Amino acid sequence: MNDTYVIRRMSRKEFDFAIELAASEGWNPGLNDGDCFYAADNSGFFLGLLDNEPIACLSAVKYSDSFGFIGLYIVKKSYRGKGYGSKIMNAGLDYLKGCNIGLDGVLAQLDNYKKYGFQQAYRNIRYQGLTGGKVPNNSGIIKLTDIPFEQINLYDSVFFPTDRATFLKLWLAQPDSVALGIIQEDKLVACGVIRACREGYKIGPLFANSPEFAETLFLALNTNVKAGQPVFLDIMEKNPNALALVQRYKMQPVFETARMYTQQTPALDSERLYGVTSFELG
Structure with missing residues (x-):
């Protein structure tokens, strides 16, 4: 060399x-x-x-x-x-x-x-679909900028192996993006970000306490950007509800990765993880 x-x-x-x-x-x-x-x-x-x-x-x-x-x-x-x-x-x-x-x-x-x-x-499998769709009727949808960051960071902590507050603050507030959540009984029960990419948009993360909240937030994100554009969502193969979501909206698999670790696999809440934040930073 x-x-x-x-x-x-x-x-x-x-x-x-x-x-x-x-x-x-x-x-x-x-x-x-x-x-x-x-x-x-x-x-x-x-x-x-x-x-x-x-x-x-x-x-x-x-x-x-x-x-x-x-x-x-x-x-x-x-x-x-x-x-x-x-x-x-x-x-x-x-x-x-x-x-x-x-x-x-x-x-x-x-x-x-x-x-x-x-x-x-x-x-982890990347699925592609189109933005737009039916606007969800849910009074609990809020902009994540309207609630204390500490509440979001605490919610995020069960989906990532360690604190990532520095990254998360910027990720939620980046230009050309929409960051939304769902509040029920004064508690955050779902959160997600859709951001503009070289081609279309990517949703990530997408976390939700139930399949219904996940679908509601998925629709809310997709209807808050320009309609008819490519949109990508990266799901964990071991979350059957995430798979059902992408199939319901006729999204197609376009790419996949293997999540790998050098030590133990962290105990993440995969049942409520509907969209990986990014393949580059986890």
Whole structure:
């Protein structure tokens, strides 16, 4: 391997390179993912340079001393198979040493991830449909900006292995997005975000205490953006109610990943998890 290959941390401006690489791979990043992702851990984004040319990237976000998440693992196509990817992966793993590390791996790379100590926990499947539909009649639907953030963060805590307040605050308030919840008896019983992407929109997260609340919020999000546009929802295969939701609205599977961890699979509330926040940051 060329001795001039250097790995270092990215600046915020350089992180746009990673977003563009993700777009070139067909991952359809959100229009404002860069700011939200980078703020989650500005020490957790790595750039691989060959003769000062950026050719590889990786995110290794350390949410806490016990949990991290790897994503955006990309090497430019013309440089693959030469060891540059393994070197940047090792830099990210070294940064997250001691953490239980998660990732959403493309299926073609599962054997490769296993070499780094990752074990498959379950599949996440991306479904595509169209925005619009019938506006739900539910007086409990509110903008998440209208309730205390602490209430949202507490609700989020059962769906993610550790606190992610820094990321979540930005995610809920990002431009070109709608963040809604449902309140019943002064309690948050569902929350979700729909954001504009390079193509159409993505919904994520989508959390709800019942299939009925999930469907209501799904419709509310889809009817608060331009109708007739592609919309994507990433579901856990092991939530049958999430599968029933996407099938009810004739959404089609277009992509899937394997959620993998280096240690134990976290005890997330999968029954109420109808939409993964993102494949890049978990």
